[in-house]
Amino acid sequence: MVVKSEFTKEEEKKILHELVKNIADLPYGDIPLKPKKFDRKKIEKLIKELNELEAKHDTLPPESV
């Protein structure tokens, strides 16, 4: 994986804040969970956009970790 440090301090702060916020947005659940509908169209659209962005920034998406 290519790791670039192009963020300013201010951007880093914002991103960290959003990471915490995004994690909080997902429901903490216990098993059994109630599955929502699989939104394939949305996922495919997001991934298409993500891959275009990755190509633009010349970064590789994470390989198997």
Add this chain to the structure above:
Amino acid sequence: MKQNTTLFHPNLFNALEQTQATIIVDTNVFSTMQRSKSFIEFLEVMKQKTGCAYATIETVLFETTIGSSSREVYEKRTDVTQTLLDAILPTNFISKTKDFNILMAKLNASNTSFTDFQLAACLYQHRNSRCYLLTSDQQALPTFFDREFVITAQQDGGRLVNFGFFRFNNKSYVKAAESVLSQD
């Protein structure tokens, strides 16, 4: 092999359908989704046919965003995870899995990945539920986890990636614990 197909055992869906299975996804599920339309289709069909739920843990979410080269990339990556997942599973590994932690410290000392440890702890914590880890990392878990199914995903570029469905095996765990205790 048909182009762009994910291969899986015919019993997989039956096994998952029998109970409300929860599939805990590792970071490599997201990276393969990014490279394989047929894998996304497989995840959709598996959910439709079996009613399974997709979940993960915080450290996996962290791994999916590290290396984001811009704010936009970061946001798209989090959007993908949010859209796929039904929930994050809290692991509470310090307070809830003490015996497991001690055993892992002895048996799995060579694997220092915190994510692998937490995924294992999560499977242990939810061992009485139908809970599977879906990962392409075949070395992530110690031997008291069974790989019950294997699937092969084909990336859009043609590369094949094997994933295992891993479950906690209580009998093997007890055996491992006994062998560690007998050494003390």
